[in-house]
Amino acid sequence: MLILAYIILALVAIYLLIYLYKKNFSVKTQLEEFKRDWGSPKNSRYIDIDLIENYFLNTINESSQKLQLISDKIADDLYLNDIFKLIDRTTSRIGQQFLYARLRTIDKDQTDLVFLDKFADTITADEKLRLDTQMTLQLLEKNDSYYFQDLVYAKKIEAPEFMPIVYILSLLNVLCLIVSIFHPGFLLVFFGIFIINSGIHYWNKNKVSVHTSSLGEFLKAFETAKKLDADVKISSSFPETAALLKELTPLKRKMLGVKLDNMAEADTVMIGYMLFELLKIAFNVEIILFYSIIDSLRSKKEALKNLFKFIGTVDTAISIASLRHSWEGEYCKPVFNQENCMDITGVKHPLIVSCVPNDLDLQHKNLLLTGSNMSGKTTFIRSVGVNMVLGQTLFTCMAKKFSMPYSRIFSSITIADSLLEDKSYYFEEMRIIKNFIEESVSEEPCFFILDEIFKGTNTIERVSAGKAILSYLAKNNNFVFVSTHDTELNELLKTEYDHYHFSETIAEEELVFDHTIKKGPLKTRNAIRILEINNYPASVIADANATVDLMMKD
Template identity: 45%
Template sequence: MVFHYRNKETIVYYMRGLEVFSKAVPIAQFFAQKDNIQPFYTDFNFLRPLANMRDKVKFLTVESKLYNEFLAVFWIVSECIKILFNIEYIVFYRLADRISKEHENIDRLFEFIGEIDAAISCASVRSGKIVTCTPVFTPENTIFYKELTHPLLMYCVPNDLELTNSSMLITGSNMSGKTTFIRAIALNALLAQTVHICFAKRYEAPFFKIYSAIRIADDLLSQKSYYLEEVLRVKNLVEASKDNNPCLFVMDELLKGTNTLERVSAGASIISFLNKQQHFVMVATHDLELTKLLQPEAFKLYHFTESVEGNMLHFDHTLKKGPLKTRNAIKILEINGYPQEIIEHSKATERALLNTSDFE
């Protein structure tokens, strides 16, 4: 009895995995019989040996299905028989040996179900109300997006973009949508190259290797400051730019962990270095100085902006050509109830700084 219950602990540990396997086999068999699935898969022989294994799994997991006291008598009798002949122990280790031998077929089982599940998910998205398209991959150094959106935003404003042999620098007011737009670009590129679907009316671009530096945080456990984390992340992009294959580099507020002068100087140098002929660089920034430092033929300038309506800011989230001409940070402070003393002092300081050469 001691031997039986000691081994039972091992069996119970693996029970959840065995139950998943037991459910997966009939699901795969169901899909394999569908006429609209069979043309895409030529070999279902991996299911036969797994179906035989399922009977042993059902024997080991039947105990978990005894939910009421009327079945307790059956459980007591079966448990006594198992203890007497070590049946459960023998069945489990024979099954374990069989699983080891059939591991390739088990891998194919879950890959098959996973592919069908992914296909159903994509079909569900395509049949929904959100606008989608099939991506077109081009060997030319050209990007064309028609009404591109971010799929996680219910009421996302669609935007168009066309670039040929050039990258993009986006400036914009706070909350105007510049970071969301470059995230939408990266996300749609990733979906285009994985599940062959894009959230746009039209998507044309090269097949990219995608790199980003958007969400960066310091690491106290590793004793790395925010700026050091930025440096290390961007260094990966610098190394990746040596690749001869097309790369998409997406960056938000580059090097914001350091002072303005060095941030702008180093940022312009890094962005220009990444912008090799076969690559595209998408940068969102508040640093308007970058619009004057980057070569106009290498970087197209775009911006998002807002309009003031009464005491409220209104954002249309529409991509516009050219650099940003307005600011709204102090206005947002005012709208959110900051003391008037802070607002007036901020405006006075802003005017003074704009009159110096450093902030022209």
Template identity: 40%
Template sequence: MPSKTPPLPENPQPIKTGFFNFAQIEKYFLNEKPEGAFQVISDRTFQDLDLEDVFKFIDRSVSRIGQQYLYYFMRTIPQGDSRKQRLESIIGIFQKDPDLKTALAAEISKLSKTDAYYITSLFHGKYTERPSWYWLIKTLSAVSVLAVFSAFFFPKIIIFLIVLLPVNLGIHYWNKNNLYQYGSSIPQLLILIQAAQRILKNKEFADQDIALRARVNELDQLGLPMSIFKIEARLQGEIGQFVDYVFELFKAMFLIEPVLLFTILKILDSKRQHIKHIFQFVAETDIALSILSLRESAPYFCRPTISTQKKHLRIQEVFHPLIFNGVANDISLHEKSALLTGSNMSGKTTFIRAVGINAILGQTINTCFAKEFIMSPTKIHSSIRISDDLLGDKSYYFEEVLTLKNMLEESRSGYANLFLLDELFKGTNSVERIAIGKSVLSYLARADNLALASTHDRELSDYLTDTFDLYHFTEIIDGEDVMFDYKLKPGTLRTTNAIRILELNDYPIEIITEAVKLVDGMKSHGQARSA
């Protein structure tokens, strides 16, 4: 019987439902320059491996910033082990102290409002510039304060204040648009600072660097002036509205909002690295919570073993995380790549995706959906979901040519690469497809590279036996039923069932008879093609 993944635990952490706003989720990733990263996962590979859906599955974060940073984690493979070690250290803290885990999750979840997505704009975005006439704002503010105090001694100055008030009101409401631009980000920054303080108060986080604590304290001192950015719900009832109007008039009279706004923005602009450092710290803590919940809800998982051996990949009972109760498979490659044969729907592409997904997750969140996953540090590239680019006037074949050209360039980069390929050059004729496929796969498998490729062309396997191990998936036809066990088997597929499947689906007998005769004729001339 095929090995299936065991059922999930009785009380798994629920998977998030509802809308995932990827336009906001990916903001940090798109704006951050991952200097020193081993690899940034390309859009092509991200789409080929359905990593957007995988992200939805693995995301158990409790805050929006954790969600943004987790997406960044999934798209960037770091250089070295420091990120992995920090992550496992925090996970270990939460495993030892469930009460602390619950308490910090509650604190970080205060950043769960969509407004928290905008914190990144405070260190990635461009700040509103002071107007050239800002000196006038400061002058009018100072004059207003001086005039109010002087009115106690010289009442006639009230007339001057009455004349000055409309001018200040105009500036006050002109500034409202500037203020509203930060009505989401800065109030959430205050919550972020508070969350960082709460985390750092625990002795388990005592080893955090001094620079982080100093930065948290520096920004905390700005808490009072930044409180003007809190956009609170207006008080209900006539008395509440009256109080609100009086307070608004007070702020307008002294131009409090524009003076504080541009003062705070100047300070925050100089503290971008402070904000970013605190963002990463709190978000990484949330990621640790997320990964721990993911591991607790998985039927099984492993942390990858990073090997120093070149061209080596050993996987036991790997499964695709998006397929409930799916079939687990093993594969072991050493010095050779792998070529998969088999009919449609037998499991080839799903297996390739499962290996690719786990190779990425293993190197990004240190978690694989497998019993064992041994690999060397490896870049992942794919050519699975190719389509015509009608707007760009590119055919399927030309799109694949460009994709594979990029892979060929990567294969010469000097780094180890894992190339994932599904049915190479299926947009061209069979003779050239086999010839080009063999040449390309042999080239990709040079140096420290491994390729995991699928094909319907059984003849291709005859040309690649020196550099590729052969595997296959097969179906079983039992009477009127077609069944798949989705189990990877060694060797190449020697049987074909394509015509039989047409027959089972009631194709006209004339088509079946003619197809059988043509296949027999091709075989007799040594020109048989794969089903």
């Protein structure tokens, strides 16, 4: 017998040593991965934007403190979902959701933006802090953590009408168990009630299964926040977290009594878990606790929001620090001016590899941009628009210098006909620009981006309407960027707009684009030269040049 005991103890010791070795090896491996991947985009080929944006969609109704929520139209025009995939370096799913919401939200107050920048600098300066924090955030890296925000924003869940019967059955089984000590026959009654309770238990489990995942994620989020707050540098930056955790501790204790799908992930706890499950069925523990927790959640709604925000802010700051590391020498922090001026040096588009940097200086003037197709007009105005968003949401721009007014952003770049909705390009553009006009008179300055305004109409009406609308939008400290092929607008808008252009050259019968913005209006006739390169008839070329000369005289 003694030998058997020694063998068991030896096996237990071996198991523990193997477990500790694997755990230590896993930690070291993960730390090496975090070091190796610092400053690099994630390797995941597919991310579920629908799950990621749920938090953003749920916060739309809390927009009273927001200057602007970036609409789907603007997000599509500026390819913000692709931008998000590039800049997302978060570890947790909560951080990923929070980062996405930040990218789609411009706050009225810059306090949170400045705080985020300061904490990103703290992370950058302390590698150990960053690595320890990333290891802690790993607890929330699985997709189930996307559902934590459902605790705050889910629709109200009502308890079933037969809850009084549930309480009576639970009490009866307690009494049966006690009485059976003296009268074993009552065990039959106990098991009879157990069968009834089993039906109630699994009925309720099926009904609320969608919510139990989010309850389990709260426990993970709570533990993550607790570990994060244990670090002095983090707790000093978020002094309110200790009180927040204290407020949520009773809720955490209550949740431990509910069966959650992720509580039995390890084989070593399966037996204990099964015994606990039988106990919960016998006395209706889970259904009673579940609806008690739901009531508690309603009273702790703001605390849960703050818990999500705390974890999300920490993870987002790490993502920003990583992004800045990868853009080393190519990024700057924005300067927000009150003078309705824009001074930009070396701006690039984050999605374009080997993008040509460009400069722009506008002093109380707007931008009228001309140039041929493929010369870079639309890419440039998108570059400025994207960096306006990044500057006002993540305090980071892909430029050497980016001075701009803190403003709302609107765009009209990608517009399509809709046969299903019976909407033409022209009427869709009319609707969008009508909204611009309505927004342009607000107290806050607006930044309007327009690409090829009214290109679906004839030249005379297009130029006339374009001039009137562009002059109107330029009022009230607004900024307007418009790209166009209509050189007639240069003279008509010379008092309100500075003229810039993109151009190309023809070398060895090929078009060469330098993608560099230049001061002044476009004056070249390369469109006709391209006809020559493609061997159009000489008579067509001569006729085209003669028509241009005639129009220039007029």
